[in-house]
Amino acid sequence: MRITAIRDVVAPIKSDIANAWIDFSTMTVSVVAVVTDLVVDGRPVVGLGFNSNGRYAPQGLLRERFIPRLLAAAPEDIQGEDGLIDPHRAWAAMMKNEKPGGHGERSVAVGVLDMALWDALAKAKGVPLWRLLADRYRGGDADARAWVYAAGGYYYPGKGLDALKDEMRSYLDRGYSTVKMKVGLVPLEEDIARIEAVLSVLGGDGSRLCVDVNGRFTLEEAIRFGRAVAPYGLRWYEEPVDPLDCLAHAALATTYDGSLATGENLFSHQDARNLIRHGGLRPDRDILQFDPALSYGLVEYLRTLEVLRSHGWSPRRCVPHGGHQFALNIAVGLGLGGNESYPDVFAPFGGFADAVPVEDSRVAMPDVPGIGFEAKNALYAVMRPLERE
Known part of the structure; x- marks a missing residue:
């Protein structure tokens, strides 16, 4: 070959x-x-x-x-x-x-x-990639389904609370039970109003909502925000400070008892090791979001998983960023904790195969050789010209 x-x-x-x-x-x-x-x-x-x-x-x-x-x-x-x-x-x-x-x-x-x-x-x-990975690295044991959550809730010109709630309802209607929204761009009081609006759609269940700061806060701001949202019992509080500031993560973890999530902007097993060694993260509750498509690919991601195991972390604490089929195959084949999903944004690269339904925030994998891009029509239409050139 x-x-x-x-x-x-x-x-x-x-x-x-x-x-x-x-x-x-x-x-x-x-x-x-x-x-x-x-x-x-x-x-x-x-x-x-x-x-x-x-x-x-x-x-x-x-x-x-x-x-x-x-x-x-x-x-x-x-x-x-x-x-x-x-x-x-x-x-x-x-x-x-x-x-x-x-x-x-x-x-x-x-x-x-x-x-x-x-x-x-x-x-x-x-064979599908998930099957190849399960056979090669897990003795053939592949997960039957992967847990996924709907990532959205971006800031958008003219988008008020009603539109935000409509967006989240649309995710629930499509089978997602857990959603994520962006925070940190507006004053705390406005973000709290946005969070409470989304919680009203989720029946007040904070364990079904993740919030994502995208590394915007200083440590002081992150602590203040964490204290404000702690009563909601959120699924996780994501990338609250700069992704390379391990000391700030460690300090925040001493004041925020809920789950923290980070890692999407760390791109090597060495960076992952530094985060685990020095970031104060807790393997019983925190989430690691390293994205194999951004971090040298699956070859390097396998090294990252080995680093995590050597420091007492389970692959189930990994929920990759990116919302793409590559990470979904990896999640199913290697036994990760789940995968991000973008139902409405970054089309056609976000989302999964067309015939894959989401049920209670879980998806099964199609039996398509490779990663399965050919089973996602809008994405394959972008790729096909390169294939046939």
Whole structure:
């Protein structure tokens, strides 16, 4: 199995929404297709991938460094013993001559290609990625369904409390029982009113609501906000301070007894290890949101899971950011705690296969070879031109 071409394109996912830190008026993603010479069922195997929302398309890095390195690698250097492309060996080829540290935008570029390589490998074997992962790493034990929650509640021009409640009702109508909303952009009193509006839709059950600050608060602001929302018993309080400020996380954890969630903006197993060592997080209640599509891909995510295990953390405490099918396959195949979902935003990259219903915030996986992009029509329409070029 050899790579014959790698194609990429930049796709827009711009919208008028905003969180506490950024708006999405110019947001983009990179989409790649890794074309191989292996033919299955009369068609060449093509692996497809893209990066999660929140980080812009890394096209320059892809074209200048990582795609050329992958194409230049000797076929035998990136193949496994079965003759198929081995994502671990391909990862090593892509990272050749890269210094340690600096886990920023390059992790996104490598993650895009890593996603496509795992998609190609699973297609070559004729199995869904979740099945491949369960067989390889869990003795065949795959979760029957994955827990998912609906992420929304963004700030939007002219969007008042009634519109916010209507949005959350629409998620409940589509089978979600747990939802997430953005906070931190407006004064505390306004956010409390927004939270109480959403809780009124959820029957007052705070365990069905997550709130996300996107790293906006200082420690003092995070403590003040935490004290204000503590009586609601929220599912979790997400990314309250800067994601790299471990000391602030540790200090907040001494004052907030509820669940904290963070990690979506940490992109390596080394960063994850620092968070676990120094961030004061608690393995009995807190949530880790490392996104494999942004953090060098699944090859690196496996290293991150090993770091967590060595420090007493269960994979069930991991609920990846991103709301994409790649992380959903990983959650089911590797036994994570669940996955984010974007029912309405970042289309067509958010959400799952078209025929997959959400029932009580849980989804089952389709039996589609690879990651399953072909079962999501709007997304596959973006990818298909690269596949057939």
